Amino acid sequence: MDYLVGTDSVHTTAAICDYLDDRVTSADTVTAVAVFPADDPTARRDADEALNVAAVRLGAAGGVETERRSGSPAPVLLETAAAIDVDELVIGAHGGDPDATRAVGATARRVLADATRPVVVVPIPDL
Numbered sequence: 845m846d847y848l849v850g851t852d853s854v855h856t857t858a859a860i861c862d863y864l865d866d867r868v869t870s871a872d873t874v875t876a877v878a879v880f881p882a883d884d885p886t887a888r889r890d891a892d893e894a895l896n897v898a899a900v901r902l903g904a905a906g907g908v909e910t911e912r913r914s915g916s917p918a919p920v921l922l923e924t925a926a927a928i929d930v931d932e933l934v935i936g937a938h939g940g941d942p943d944a945t946r947a948v949g950a951t952a953r954r955v956l957a958d959a960t961r962p963v964v965v966v967p968i969p970d971l
Contacts, residue, residue: 852894918954
């Protein structure tokens with residue numbers, strides 16, 4: 845399997861890794877993409893930290909690639925999923941910001957609406 849992990853925070857990545865822990869094998873590949881606004885240095889730092897978690901926690905995969913991208917998350921994730929032809933796109937239900945609401949966020953809704961491949965939306969636990 846080829847997985848694409850879309851993340852914006854350590855909390856989102858941790859929840860996704862919890863989901864993938866029992867699924868990923870050495871035959872699988874994982875590409876983790878953190879998308880952030882280009883003009884936000886705090887978001888860039890959060891993206892770097894989120895990608896570090898993915899690289900460490902998903903070490904059982906045959907390969908883990910990490911990418912930091914700026915832009916609007918849903919289109920970036922959907923374009924990346926198509927470009928690398930992943931089998932499954934895994935995202936958080938909402939932003940990983942501790943102040944985010946618990947409702948399914950705008951990015952998750954847009955990805956689900958426009959996806960052409962399976963999407964798994966994982967819940968983000970309360971901190």
